[in-house]
Amino acid sequence: MSQHNRVISKEEEALYDRQIRLWGMEAQSRLRNCSILFVGVKTVTLEACKNLVLGGIGRLSIYDPQPITKLDLETQYYFNESHIGQPKDKVLAEKLAVLNPLVDISAVSSLDDIAGVDLVVSIGRQTMGEWRRKGVKSILADAFGLFGYIFVDCLDSHEYIEEGRVKDPKTGESEVVRSSKVATYKSFEESVKAKVAGGNALRLARKYSPLVFVCQALATMDERVQADSKLAVSQFIKDSLEQRELPQGFVGDELLERVQASWGTEFVPSAAVVGGTLAQEVLKIITLKDMPANNWFTYDGLVSEGIACTL
Amino acid sequence: MRTTEQLTRIFGQEAATRVSTARLLVVGAGGIGCELLKDLSMSGFQHIEAVDLDTIDLSNLNRQFLFQRRHIKRPKSEVAIQAIRDFNPGIDAHARQANIKEPTFDVDWFSQFDLVLNALDNLEARRHVNTVCLAAHVPLIESGTAGYLGQVTVIKGGETECFECHPKPVERKTFPICTIRSTPSAPIHCIVWAKNYLFAQLFGERQDDEDMTAEEDAENMEELKQLREESTALAKLAEAMGSPEFARVVFEKVFSSDIARLLSMADMWKHRQPPTQLDYDELESAALDSDFDPMSPGTHSAMSLTDAFALFKYTAARLAQRLDSDEQGTRGSISFDKDDEDALNFVAATASLRSYVFGIDQTSIFETKAMAGNIIPAIATTNAVVAGMMVTQAIMVVSEQMSRCHTAYVSYNSKRSRSVLSEPLALPNPVCAVCRRRYLTLRVADLSRTTLGDVVDYLHMLAETENNLYLGEDISVVEGSRILYDLDFEDNMEKSMEELGLWRGRMITVAREDLDDVESVAGTVPVVLSIAGPRVEDASQPLDLDIEGFELIPEFAPLPPPTPDEAVPNGDQLHFADDDVAVVVDDSDGDEGLATLHHVKVDNISDELAKRKLSDIGVRGESSIKRRAVATDDEATISE
Numbered sequence: 001m002s003q004h005n006r007v008i009s010k011e012e013e014a015l016y017d018r019q020i021r022l023w024g025m026e027a028q029s030r031l032r033n034c035s036i037l038f039v040g041v042k043t044v045t046l047e048a049c050k051n052l053v054l055g056g057i058g059r060l061s062i063y064d065p066q067p068i069t070k071l072d073l074e075t076q077y078y079f080n081e082s083h084i085g086q087p088k089d090k091v092l093a094e095k096l097a098v099l100n101p102l103v104d105i106s107a108v109s110s111l112d113d114i115a116g117v118d119l120v121v122s123i124g125r126q127t128m129g130e131w132r133r134k135g136v137k138s139i140l141a142d143a144f145g146l147f148g149y150i151f152v153d154c155l156d157s158h159e160y161i162e163e164g165r166v167k168d169p170k171t172g173e174s175e176v177v178r179s180s181k182v183a184t185y186k187s188f189e190e191s192v193k194a195k196v197a198g199g200n201a202l203r204l205a206r207k208y209s210p211l212v213f214v215c216q217a218l219a220t221m222d223e224r225v226q227a228d229s230k231l232a233v234s235q236f237i238k239d240s241l242e243q244r245e246l247p248q249g250f251v252g253d254e255l256l257e258r259v260q261a262s263w264g265t266e267f268v269p270s271a272a273v274v275g276g277t278l279a280q281e282v283l284k285i286i287t288l289k290d291m292p293a294n295n296w297f298t299y300d301g302l303v304s305e306g307i308a309c310t311l
Numbered sequence: 312m313r314t315t316e317q318l319t320r321i322f323g324q325e326a327a328t329r330v331s332t333a334r335l336l337v338v339g340a341g342g343i344g345c346e347l348l349k350d351l352s353m354s355g356f357q358h359i360e361a362v363d364l365d366t367i368d369l370s371n372l373n374r375q376f377l378f379q380r381r382h383i384k385r386p387k388s389e390v391a392i393q394a395i396r397d398f399n400p401g402i403d404a405h406a407r408q409a410n411i412k413e414p415t416f417d418v419d420w421f422s423q424f425d426l427v428l429n430a431l432d433n434l435e436a437r438r439h440v441n442t443v444c445l446a447a448h449v450p451l452i453e454s455g456t457a458g459y460l461g462q463v464t465v466i467k468g469g470e471t472e473c474f475e476c477h478p479k480p481v482e483r484k485t486f487p488i489c490t491i492r493s494t495p496s497a498p499i500h501c502i503v504w505a506k507n508y509l510f511a512q513l514f515g516e517r518q519d520d521e522d523m524t525a526e527e528d529a530e531n532m533e534e535l536k537q538l539r540e541e542s543t544a545l546a547k548l549a550e551a552m553g554s555p556e557f558a559r560v561v562f563e564k565v566f567s568s569d570i571a572r573l574l575s576m577a578d579m580w581k582h583r584q585p586p587t588q589l590d591y592d593e594l595e596s597a598a599l600d601s602d603f604d605p606m607s608p609g610t611h612s613a614m615s616l617t618d619a620f621a622l623f624k625y626t627a628a629r630l631a632q633r634l635d636s637d638e639q640g641t642r643g644s645i646s647f648d649k650d651d652e653d654a655l656n657f658v659a660a661t662a663s664l665r666s667y668v669f670g671i672d673q674t675s676i677f678e679t680k681a682m683a684g685n686i687i688p689a690i691a692t693t694n695a696v697v698a699g700m701m702v703t704q705a706i707m708v709v710s711e712q713m714s715r716c717h718t719a720y721v722s723y724n725s726k727r728s729r730s731v732l733s734e735p736l737a738l739p740n741p742v743c744a745v746c747r748r749r750y751l752t753l754r755v756a757d758l759s760r761t762t763l764g765d766v767v768d769y770l771h772m773l774a775e776t777e778n779n780l781y782l783g784e785d786i787s788v789v790e791g792s793r794i795l796y797d798l799d800f801e802d803n804m805e806k807s808m809e810e811l812g813l814w815r816g817r818m819i820t821v822a823r824e825d826l827d828d829v830e831s832v833a834g835t836v837p838v839v840l841s842i843a844g845p846r847v848e849d850a851s852q853p854l855d856l857d858i859e860g861f862e863l864i865p866e867f868a869p870l871p872p873p874t875p876d877e878a879v880p881n882g883d884q885l886h887f888a889d890d891d892v893a894v895v896v897d898d899s900d901g902d903e904g905l906a907t908l909h910h911v912k913v914d915n916i917s918d919e920l921a922k923r924k925l926s927d928i929g930v931r932g933e934s935s936i937k938r939r940a941v942a943t944d945d946e947a948t949i950s951e
Binding site for chain 1: 313314315318321346349350354369376379458459686689690692693694696698700701702703715717719721723728729730731732733
């Protein structure tokens with residue numbers, strides 16, 4: 001793993017008792033020794049970082065020099081009026097430190113030096129190519145209004161342990177069997193260009209949620225379009241979907257309208273679901289337990305649907 | 312105050328207004344509760360009351376993020392509400408450190424809320440809140456998490472399934488008494504013995520002899536008699552607590568002479584490995600040579616026989632010392648708490664010794680703690696996801712968009728593509744014993760003056776004058792498992808409600824007994840009267856007696872006809888409103904019944920009443936009633 005090689009202390013055992021009983025000492029130890037970088041502070045960043053800090057990761061670095069705005073205060077609960085104008089990463093780091101003094105948390109001033117970082121999580125901004133080139137696993141995620149998505153890139157070979165229960169037919173007792181597996185992940189560029197097997201909407205719907213294509217489009221949208229009007233965003237999505245050559249009506253108008261209403265907004269409950277799921281994926285990547293989503297997860301908070309697929 | 316522009320953009324002005332004026336009750340301020348309170352207060356909800364009995368513990372801090380180390384031992388509700396006030400100055404949020412089952416939280420109290428949200432960790436409280444919400448006609452959002460799994464659902468009386476429409480599988484397995492006391496074969500049997508028998512008898516609340524009116528058969532009659540004698544003898548030993556010989560006499564009884572008694576029953580060991588007695592003196596001298604430190608036993612490895620002995624001696628002495636003992640023999644008591652190191656280590660040590668006696672695998676203190684304390688592993692992420700889903704549904708409920716509500720699950724299986732999934736809310740079970748009821752409020756000005764007879768007369772009068780009561784002359788009045796009144800039983804007519812223990816917050820069920828003559832469907836649905844004080848507006852001139860709430864009763868469908876050979880549930884445990892008694896339906900194979908795990912007061916419940924209740928929930932056919940006294944500890948949360 002990375003820089004530290006700390007052993008779980010008695011104090012940590014007591015603090016983390018309830019989660020050690022779920023994922024075991026070894027996993028907790030890996031968490032203890034990892035280093036994660038978050039790029040971009042939105043409500044979902046607060047959520048995911050809160051969960052990871054509580055879980056006892058070794059080191060958390062945050063990068064987002066943007067000043068806190070009044071609109072941020074609506075949903076980013078760690079910020080209040082006195083913080084308006086201050087850099088997001090610095091204030092968030094201070095607030096998170098209170099949650100768990102055992103975690104090393106800091107705001108970083110540049111993304112150039114990421115030595116020792118085990119995983120980079122980009123929120124709402126696309127920097128994916130960079131990380132792959134540097135050989136670092138990365139995640140791209142965002143939560144807007146009722147929706148959210150997570151894209152995972154664990155590079156060409158991610159080794160993990162899968163635990164299953166096997167029942168002995170003679171004794172009837174089941175025992176835990178651990179098997180070592182390897183998964184391969186696509187790069188973000190590959191994923192957005194991936195050809196989707198043709199066929200009718202029904203067959204496609206069995207493999208993919210329509211939302212994943214919308215989220216892919218949004219993930220590729222550059223900052224100029226993002227800052228532009230809702231109409232421009234809407235048009236961009238429609239153009240992207242057309243390029244994908246999806247069957248007519250696969251992505252319904254109703255969904256597009258709802259996405260449009262949610263785009264550019266934040267809603268804490270959905271950010272909590274996406275942030276929670278995101279933190280869980282990070283935990284899988286770090287502890288090497290179970291396969292992290294390969295490679296897209298999308299969430300629609302109106303109907304409580306969180307679906308993973310491979311694109 | 313935080314603005315809510317984005318909320319309005321997403322949900323519309325109408326919904327945003329409803330959200331800001333809605334009055335919410337949050338029951339539980341722990342794992343789900345902290346996340347829930349944060350989400351609610353950051354989603355425009357302005358009026359929130361949080362109730363939780365618990366105080367903060369170190370092991371909470373891995374997920375209950377509103378709490379820090381400096382808050383340990385303080386009440387959860389208070390610290391959580393203070394935190395969300397810090398996030399949202401000006402919010403109308405209040406905390407109560409209390410048990411939601413207290414009489415203060417009666418139907419009137421609940422009905423001040425537009426929505427109740429459960430963030431609980433035990434079945435008993437969930438059942439209670441479910442019932443009161445039905446009685447107060449307030450919608451309820453129910454939730455639960457365990458490890459990576461979680462679920463959320465919406466309960467609205469008359470429209471959806473309630474919490475008790477289908478029996479929940481009993482999470483905590485119960486064991487036959489003989490397995491625990493005579494023939495254990497697994498570590499859990501030894502742990503249950505150590506905690507619920509040995510620890511309870513020695514250090515727990517002083518009990519009368521186990522009130523086991525068991526239906527004994529020829530085989531176990533003798534055994535049960537022996538066991539009762541042994542329990543009595545052990546309880547007597549507790550009186551020796553002050554003496555230095557205490558540990559020895561206890562040890563020699565349970566690990567030597569009781570075992571000798573078992574060994575004498577040759578039949579018992581025909582097909583089982585017989586137990587071995589332990590020798591106190593042998594172990595004592597072996598312990599002297601060991602460098603085991605009972606003050607800090609290793610928690611992750613099994614103990615040797617000598618170490619277990621040393622830990623037993625040490626903790627027995629410490630626990631004995633903690634209890635006061637005066638000359639009359641009355642003493643305090645210690646109830647088992649998994650975070651009480653002495654209690655936990657005593658249970659671990661004695662369970663370990665018993666495992667050696669019976670040749671059963673050892674467990675570490677870490678593992679024992681989980682089993683003895685019913686620990687559910689818990690993490691921040693699952694709670695965060697569940698709470699988030701609850702709040703979206705809360706917005707739908709208060710803005711009258713029930714059609715958008717659903718049951719939602721969070722799962723973990725990375726092989727399946729859906730980790731968050733939903734399904735439509737189910738309709739109520741047409742024979743549910745809890746929600747197929749007409750909940751009305753019985754207002755009594757003075758419970759010490761009004762008698763049961765007054766209430767019965769009032770019901771008779773209303774039945775004649777009101778079309779919407781649907782009760783005839785032939786009615787029964789029941790509270791929990793007690794029959795208060797029926798045509799053949801008028802003993803209580805002159806007694807005041809107070810005398811009968813019918814206080815504010817309690818509920819009495821009134822049912823027609825002449826069911827063959829009933830024309831209206833409503834007549835077949837029992838009435839449940841929630842006892843309350845007079846309306847606030849009537850305070851100066853309260854009516855002696857009043858029943859109200861007729862307009863809130865939903866429509867009920869006719870009962871489906873009973874199927875002649877409906878199977879009797881196998882070994883199911885049926886909890887009634889009064890948790891002091893569990894009535895078990897004996898399945899025809901004569902398989903495992905229930906074990907007595909605790910000693911509790913047993914109210915009288917006649918077999919007749921029990922059978923009627925079973926019939927109420929759709930159980931037909933032959934059923935024999937076995938009686939066991941069962942109490943509930945902190946229970947596990949959701950079932951999968």
